Amino acid sequence: MKGETRRLExxxxxxxxxxxxxxxxxxxxxxxxxxxxxxxxxxxRMEDVDDRPIQRQPVGYLYRIVRNLAIDLMRRRTIERSISPADSPIVEHVADPRPSPEREAIDRSELDRVKEQLATLPKRTRIAFEMYNFGGYTLQHIADHLSISVGMTHLLIKQAVACCMEAIADGDD
Structure with a gap:
């Protein structure tokens, strides 16, 4: 009991x-x-035995226990991080990130309708839309390329987007 009190102190x-x-x-x-x-x-939990390190240097022994436990914890974390997700049984329950065949068919159909709708647009409107959405060009750059104002460029893109949305909505009917 005396040893336990001393260790607690x-x-x-x-x-x-x-x-x-x-x-x-x-x-x-x-x-x-x-x-x-x-x-x-x-x-x-250590027993009071005279030849053990806990009796000779209890403070140092306590620090050693703490240090060793911390190192063991960090090793365990490193090992856990190194295990590939494929080795984990949880992976079996994760949803497939690919869309379903039905979703792919629906998306492909919508894309075809949008392509058809874009083909019917005036050339300048289609170019503005494609440069902005697929080329990443700024409104100013598109306006300079087409020799129109930035406001007109914005209007052309807005009209093209509305036509695309209409093509998608028509397919939902």
């Missing part, structure tokens, strides 16, 4: 410094507190 006296010493290893204070708590459980 040592642990209480050094607890804050133990936590501070482990934070750089584990990365955050909450995890450091957990490591120090686990160290206390191990430290308190």
């Amino acid at each position: 040592i642990w209480r006296a050094h607890r804050a410094r133990l936590i501070d010493s482990v934070v750089p290893l584990v990365g955050d204070r909450g995890t450091a507190e957990d490591v120090v708590q686990d160290a206390w459980l191990r430290f308190n």
